[in-house]
Amino acid sequence: MKIPQTGPPTANFTGVNECEVSEVFGWDEPGPSQEEDPGATEKAAARLKNLEAAEQAASLQGPDPPEDPVQPCPLQQGLALEVVVTAADNCPLPDLPVQLWKSDSEVLSGKTKATGGVRFIGLEKGVQYRLKLSSLDADLWKVAGSESLTEDRAKTKKGADWQAPPKEEQAAQIDHEVVQGETIATIGFSYGCLPDTLWNSPANKDLKDKRKKPDVLYPGDKVVIPAKQKKTESVEPGKLYKVSCKGVSEMLRVRFLAGDDKPRKDTPYLITLVDDEGVEDRTGKTNGEGFLEEAILPTVKQAEITVGSGDEQEFYAYNLGNLDPIDTLSGFQERLNNMGYFCGNELEFGPATRRAVRNFLTDNKLKVPENLKDLPLEDKQLDDARQHLEKMYLS
Amino acid sequence: MRLRQIGRCGKLNWFVIQIRNQQLFALGKALEQRFVQEMAEHIRAYFPERAEDLDQAAMERRIAEALTTARTHGLRSKQDCCRYLNVVGVCGWDFEREEKYAWAVRALNDPEVTSPSERLDGVLARCLRRLKTDLNNLEQRRQFGLDEVHSL
DSSP, X not given: OOOOOOSSOSSOOOOXXXXXXXXXXXXXXXXXXXXXXXXXXXXXHHHHHHHHXXXXXXXXXXXXXXXXXXXXXXXXXXXXXXXXXXXXXXXXXXXXXXXXEEETTEEEEEEOOTTSEEEEEEEOTTOOEEEEOTTSOGGXXXXXXXXXXXXXXXXESSOOOOBOOXXXXXXXXXXXXXXXXXXXXXHHHHHXXXXXXXXXXGGGHHHHHHHOXXXXXXXXXXEEEOOXXXXXXXXXXXXXXXXXXXXXXXXXXXXXXXXXXXXXXXXXXXXXXXXXXXXXXXXXXXXXXXXXXXXXXXXXXXXXXXXXXXXXXXXEXXXXXXXXXXXXXXXXXXXXXXXXXXXXXXXXXXXXXXXXXXHHHHHTTOOOOTTGGGOOXXXXXXXXXXXXHXXXXXX | OEEEEEEEETTEEEEEEEOOHHHHHHHHHHHHHHHHHHHHHHHHHHOHHHHTTOOHHHHHHHHHHHHHHHHHTTOOSHHHHHHHHHHHXXXXXXXXXXXXXXXXXXXXXXXTOSOHHXXXXXXXXXXXXXXXXXXXXXXXXXXXXXXXXXXX
8 A cells, every 4th residue: 555645735734833833744645665475574573583592692603813823811801891871762872982091191092872872891809990981971871870780790701992081172262153953952962061061151141032942043154062061870890780861862742633623532653763873763643732742853854744544644844944934934944834824946935935825824713914915024913923823833 | 831840748849830922822722713714614603694605714704804804993802702703704804895884884993882792792783783773664564554665
């Protein structure tokens, strides 16, 4: 069955809260698709099973090099320490640099893996080490708990390769120039700062006054990244430490309304989230108010939603973080498009956009300016349309 | 190799074995060849599609090349070498030259991770996660009644 092509969405996209607002694209033209291989699930399961079995086999191999006839000392052993870093909603956070300090001149460096975990080996019993998440601001992370590792996981036969600490970058603030697709949340994520820390920094007051919303920035805007506050936590080997990062994940919210504006509650959906690492599908049902709500990381760039079941399935796609401010032509048009008032592909405030504005004002019982066809976009008579559109969009 | 008596204690004679470097080298070569043969079996068992069209000699040549590359990433132990071959099994013999696996090469050379084994572990964790997500995606789509894979 093909995903049905839809006309203007009967579902109303009423807002994305706490997540950057997005642009609907391709709603009438689903992206390229390929027929599913009938045995695809079995093949995927077999690939996974084979890799897991191959990893199990590899774990039985020795720690000595294949070409070395001299066996390593069997008495050499140490303890391990593991760290798992997750967002507040338990979503694992990959690729975060983690350091373990033995002294001011000896450090082990690692990065969290896809599971959010990182492991340090060859540690000495009874020694206190210091844990540091070097890329994150002190406000952003804390050790939420710890537990002892099982005996198998706690013991290691390799020694630790202590190194001199890397040169600390000068703790200074950075000026970041916004590019299309960025919001305060994505910028905060890439610099390891809380979005609130950035947005409420006195250095960003002018930007905050100008743009009003942290998820609607414009290319060329300047965001000041304050100097990071560093901290370390005392840790001991043989344990697993759970580190929690606050303010990292966001909530994607999309509301689906029926033709009579009643919420489409308990409607099944499949959402496809796309980031640089690939595609992830999730299924669920809209809540009592017709909202689809999914926690996502700021790295997600696109969301495709198939909603409904059987022949009534509809398909929507959103670019996340690409919405321009409402006082720009593109931002005005994107909001109208997302609300179902289509402006065509106009690059100016042309007839299709003016028709969309007229329809929007009429449908919402707002006054339509008599000279709408001649008004410039920035005219005060369109402020009502802008304010109402923004209010509805983010309600 | 020769035995040299270095002492006597009661009825016991004490010997030391002397092994010359050339002998160690020859022994090492033999051990390495045996490991290569073992890894050929490993690839055939777990990644049969990588063994297609390769006879035993070609397979051993491929594995020897892969092990040489593994060493350039600081991977020296049998365990790490075998795990590097697991990455090869998933991504292909020439994955280090393919644009779509540039992330894996970056991860294997990441200066922010001290241990080469940990770098490799990161690559394999991502491979496993991707395979699990792919499988989960297929199941979610089947449950949702979509008999078509939508790709971007």
